[in-house]
Amino acid sequence: MTKADIRFDALHTDLWIDGGWRPGAGSARFDVLNPATEEVLASVASAEIADADAALDAAEAAMKDWAARTPRARSEVLRRAWELMTARLPDFARLITLENGKAGTDAMGEATYAAEFFRWFAEEAVRADGMITHAPASGARIMVQHKPAGIAVLVTPWNYPAAMGTRKIAPALAAGCAVIIKPASETPLTMLALMPLLEEAGVPAGLVNVLPSRQTGKLVDHMLHDPRVRVVSFTGSTGVGRKLLHSAADQVLKPAMELGGNAPLIVFEDADLDEAVAGTMLAKMRNLGEACTAANRIYVHKDVAEAYTARLTAAMAALKVGDGTDPSVDVGPLVNADTRDKVAAFVADAVARGATVECGGEAIAGKGFYYPPTVLSNVPADAECVADEIFGPVAAIQTFTDQQDVIARANDTEYGLVAYVFSGDFKRALQVCERLDYGMVGLNRGLVSDPAAPFGGTKQSGLGREGGHEGMLEFMETQYISASW
Template structure:
């Protein structure tokens, strides 16, 4: 795939930025320029707002089944082109082919799930007990939705927001991450082919995200802002959302603990830890960041995890047999390296990996650290790379408290052969999601989201549809 969509997509048309500005999209494998992408300006954002507003009556006026059929066609079209999307994801993001195919498949599934949910915006009719009036409650499209997507899952984070918004009857303006805009632009072309009318979906890549967001979020026609990214940026967007009292859907940072209890099946725990840690090279808000292993099994677990990490092959994600591609950019790679250096300086032991390679590309090897001290920086921040930091414990309640001792609350993982114990611990963990004997929690049919400073609202499941709808109550008598 070499013919990239690299212009703005506004009102069903491809166009250059109002100023002609462009930016480079870099291939993280060899640091070459994949494409030059148009960079939206304020004038482009205003045009997108007009397009979304003009298209709104048509789109919300369609029946739920009509919107459902279009979303189902988008699923069918994307499913037929999964290898093409996977290649594009690898080229701009770096992840290995198998991982990229997994993302493309996951991304397509949101179109299918929300094609089914589009017809299930349920309401109800009841009688007021005191007055006898009828209480009629139904759901309406909220209005224009502003969607801001991250670079780590360029296709899936797009479909996870676009699909429910369209299913609800909203028109959207999407601001993709400037590191990975090409996947979303390709999705725009696919949605047009599926039958989405002009103006319903507008894509604005830009290197002026703050200016673009301010213009869009201060427009009274916009009613929802959905963002996936860092907690710091999320806080700023929440402040901006207050100006128009926008409905915020925020999926923010994480610092996921992974607890391996004394009675865990070690092989299952290692397999789960590999999935929770190494999905997308660790560049995921759901990645296991702190591995807490019971002291009685820590040696065996560490040896087996190190062996599994050491077998992974690093290289060009487009090639067969490659397990780990490059990280997305130099800043991410350097941050990962600095975390490892800091931990080692403070007493951690490198079990495998830990050496920054030379040559082009933003590579960092799969790494396991044992004996990680409490003051290591990697325990308090998202590593966002292929580094597993292990600590041991003996006191179950103490480690639950330690797992909860973070401002984040997105996801946690627990491994134990005792289901009752696992459920009891899961309920004590202050996280929006828990993987119990599983290293993967993401599912289009499930509500994805966190508590505390990991966000507000949910994506996926039926709840994901409701983020883009408003409840209206009508009181009447007959």
């Protein structure tokens, strides 16, 4: 597929600053590839320091009016953005498939999910509730309100080109903030395509700016040292998150960090196996496993391991691999060669240590960054894929017999984003959930992401929450006024 296959009126490839397209201060550009064909989709402008300064100037000017608007006025703009994006979901889904590689159904799911953040935060914009109470000792009134924090720098990954952007833009706008978003270099086209829609919805010029760039570290570090920036929101690896936190410390910025994961999925002997397999398919294969929420370590009780593995293998082997623009395809390519090669290395390591390949297990030859759905059984605890995110379509199965042991194994990681539990005993399942050191748990469900829920983790998986009511508060500061009357 090429640029001509995209159904938007125009494929935007320049920077979006102050409500208009700019080629960038320099002449640098970079190519965006179609992972299914390895063909060039577009050449995109690469932002430089001067472009970041222009975006900061525009954001500063636009935020003064936006922050002063009533919550209802901001709400109506966000509601309109949801309506416009919902009307164009097939176009966004197709563009997501072309630059990210995910299958059409998966891409449509992301586009729908992405749009829903505008609707949710349109509703939350009018609910930045404060309070008035009596100070018990002094008798003074304690008045608490929430105010826009300031300009926010948003840095998003390639695995969800639309949703990771809207999950940050929508709450920031609801809170009254201006934003500068730096999308991943692999997938900048979807976020650029969103900008004319936001303009049509009534977002003022300069309030949202998009800076694709191959100089990510230099560009973002420069913005985080500008005193006008007060929030940094990042989704990506824990390693990069640590670097951003170091930069944010110099200006004592408010950080929102959604970082890496190593999700355990536990199947107890009393689980409904059909439900458990269906949930595993969601938790493992949504977005081809290229998600921080993907089930990475699958622990199955020894009594049901053989039956579970057989059913999961059949479900994985039945998936059709190919170009995601084909509606009959279930599994598209991985985003790039490095990701595919890393997945292949994880499988090779596990097999070398004694794991059994139940299906898949070999990279697909030819053009495109394809790797087949793969099931590994008898995965040893020292396999590299147990300690690190696979970020691909590989289900790595281990067994257990003791509840306390599997909880300890599930918690034995520096990450704490999400875990999954399948059991027919609701009381036991809730007890296990409470002992899992994770910010989110899917109980008899393989999907936890929801705009109305607080998304985020513990330990090295991040700081703060996205979505829910908490998502807007990440872009607000609490102000307390003491008064007597």
